[in-house]
Amino acid sequence: MSQPIPITTVETKNQAATAIRVKTRPGIVRIVFQRPGQGNALNLALAREALAALRAAEEDPDVQVLTLTGEGRYFCAGGDVYSMAALAARDRPAYLAQLAGAAHELALAIVRSRLLVIAAVNGAAAGAGLGLVLCADWVLLDESAPLVAAYASIGLSPDTGVSYFLPRLLGHQRAVELTLGGRKLDGEQAVDWRLANEAVSSETFAPRLAELEDGFVRGAVQAIGPTKSLLRAGVAEELEAHLHAEASSIARLSEHPDSVRLVNRFAGK
Numbered sequence: 001m002s003q004p005i006p007i008t009t010v011e012t013k014n015q016a017a018t019a020i021r022v023k024t025r026p027g028i029v030r031i032v033f034q035r036p037g038q039g040n041a042l043n044l045a046l047a048r049e050a051l052a053a054l055r056a057a058e059e060d061p062d063v064q065v066l067t068l069t070g071e072g073r074y075f076c077a078g079g080d081v082y083s084m085a086a087l088a089a090r091d092r093p094a095y096l097a098q099l100a101g102a103a104h105e106l107a108l109a110i111v112r113s114r115l116l117v118i119a120a121v122n123g124a125a126a127g128a129g130l131g132l133v134l135c136a137d138w139v140l141l142d143e144s145a146p147l148v149a150a151y152a153s154i155g156l157s158p159d160t161g162v163s164y165f166l167p168r169l170l171g172h173q174r175a176v177e178l179t180l181g182g183r184k185l186d187g188e189q190a191v192d193w194r195l196a197n198e199a200v201s202s203e204t205f206a207p208r209l210a211e212l213e214d215g216f217v218r219g220a221v222q223a224i225g226p227t228k229s230l231l232r233a234g235v236a237e238e239l240e241a242h243l244h245a246e247a248s249s250i251a252r253l254s255e256h257p258d259s260v261r262l263v264n265r266f267a268g269k
Contacts, residue, residue: 019046021071022053027217028065029057030120036072042128042160043080047102054109064221065213066113068132069120078127078150079103079159084254085267092254092263100159100247103128107161107243110135112236114225116216120209121196126150131160134169137228139196140212142205143187147195149179154266155259157249164242169194 023030031053033040040046050068057063070076079099087095110117110132119125119136126148133139133147141147149166151158158166158179166175170193177183187199200208216224253259 019043020049020053024063025213027063027221028067028213029053029060029063029115030067030069033068033070033076036070036074038080038082039074039077039124040070040072040129041077041080041082042099042103043083044099044102047099047106051102051106051109054106054113054115058113058115064115064224065118065216066115067118067120067209067213068110068136069209070122072123074123074129075119075121075125075145076129076132077124078129081154081263082267085263085269089255089257089260092260093251096254097247097251100243100250103131103160104243104247107131107135108236108240111232111239114228116224116228118209118212120205121145121147122205124148127158127162128160131158131162131165134165134195135161138212139190140205140209141187141190141196141199142202143199144202146184146186147190148182148184151250152180153182153262155256155262156253157246159243159246159250161239161243161246163246164239 019033019035021032021034023032031050033046033050035041035043035046054066057066084092084095116138117136119133119139121133121139121141123142123145125133125145127150130147130149149158149162151162157163163179166178170178174193185193185195187196190196191199254263
């Protein structure tokens, strides 16, 4: 295994940013979700800071690879259910519409980006976290990290592209199994189901990620953007329309009495 290119931690452009940490190596930017105490749950700050960091990386012509990963035990546990539970039922649709909108902006940016986006799934990816994984171009899993939709357990419908990508990747029945059947996939199963490229042990996860990143930037980097554009042709336009439908659905369901009860129970209220 070749020696990895040294990595450097840098500040985001927003000096007050706290939801992510950005690390760089030549040709590579890593966005680390940094809300470990909340399972790296997606809130407005995390979604907006990650989007800003992605756009900053795209502005640098020397950057070709962008990696998304999490700090701690989770990659991303989904949307911030605790923030939603803190609101009255009548205020939840507006909050969900805003949060889904921010998450969907990030999802579209990943799909449209000229950068090769790696999802380095260090821990559980649920809900919107699963959506970000599905938007990525290459997925590396810690073999113990589960993938789970989780929406139905709190009475909500999918967002962040989950209901767009799953039936296209898996077929309708397996998409139902994940979204409504509560199926949870470990790393090996996720590879078998074609939701990930590879799953490795916790001990080899970090060096394998560095090896992957280095391999892409040491290759024919001029081909990354054009190839991704061809592979993604038409996807962003379809996805954008689908994301609007997802946002409308999850916002509408958030004030249903049974959904309110399930969200409150999840949050311990």
